Amino acid sequence: MSNHPSDGSIRRVRDERGTSSVPPNVPEGVPERRELRVGAKAFVTDRDRVLLVKERREDGSTFWTLPGGGVESGESFAECLRRELDEEIRCRATVGERVGRCVYRHTSRPATTVYSVFDATLGSEPEPNPTERVLDHAWLEPADLLPTTLDPVERFIHQSVAGTDGDR
Template identity: 45%
Template sequence: MVNGSASRQEATSEALTGRFEPRTGAKALVTGDRAVLLVRERHGDGSPFWTLPGGGVRAHETPTEGLRRELVEELDCRAQIEGRVSTFWYAHDSFDETVSVYTVFDCSLLSAPAPNPEEGVFESHWADPEELPPATLPQVRYLCERAVGGAMADD
């Protein structure tokens, strides 16, 4: 499991179980031409951050079904979804006491991304895994640098 920065809750000895509402999600790791696709969203306080495309999975959906829906809603695009690459968690600022556990899938786009601000996606950007924007989530940075950067370095 890929974990990013330490949470402020980790400073206590309390277990996370029972303190947070778990939320299942799916993210797309889309790579091409030595770059990874990132999307710019906003925290609850309005500050921007960069992450992988994707989001929450509804109770009646499989992770891949939810990811397909999220890609259409957020980026008006379709993708070929391949195998699971990793997992990471994210403690939300915008949802009180909510932690998402995202399954990350290797994906290839079948159409060009068009960010939808009404769905909380304000921009998309192809980034070099070694030169990610400063506001990239630590978990995403770790995944890109290890999984994507390492694979690209072997090319």
Template identity: 45%
Template sequence: MSDARGRRSTVGAETPARLREGVKALASTGTSVLLVKERHSDGDVFWTLPGGGLRAGESRIEGLQRELREELGCDIVATDRATTMVYAHHSQDVVSLYHTFQCLLLSEVTPARSHGILECRWVSPTDLPPATLPQVRTAVHSVLGGPSEQSTH
């Protein structure tokens, strides 16, 4: 398994990793997709889809709506289940299984720094920022089209 930056993961090699279920929003305009900029525990920044972990007893759609309100101060409607992504968190011995949903935004977005969102940006699926997580590239390209994963390196 590879981590978010494509490095070989050792999660589970020494200690069992905890599995965390989460949700991500793939919001698009047809020509652009919404990405958020966050920071790894080592300080490196990365671009990903908005969303996060589910709380106990929370449905995937409820969690997605809550996460988008917390991270971007906006309301959404989930339209379709898009794909699933796996993300290994090295600093926490956690592996996240993210269920990604295509979404429509019902209001403007405002990044919440208090939730670790440094910036948000609408970008073309064919011109994702260099620090976009490989899993996000794959999800965006599989749903919205764009270059293959090999051509992004």
């Protein structure tokens, strides 16, 4: 594989937070209790391209995101990311340093996940695992992200390209 952490074509972002949005199933003015989750995402690059995976929600709708998922009890971020990459795209990975963060407010359930994003290098080409609801993968240039890319992921990638740093 020719991908490797921080190959210089995409600049790192220290932090990114999405704007909050109320899920459609919560009436306006009603306080919502949300579960706070912690997760890890992989920022895998190859030249000017970023690896995204297409996932399926329980309702059947699909979206594109960085590979990764939730940290389990007693698991480090690196352990989580290696496990998630093995499960989702059947790849062993080397996890590098943390390069940013994105916050995702789920719309399908009352939860918010704070994802730490890490440089990662894959040991093989991704093979999506449908049993993990991962249907496809794509190596995309930041200007060519697909319309169903999650907003916080899209903002993270665009800020990486623009070279902006700092807390938002």
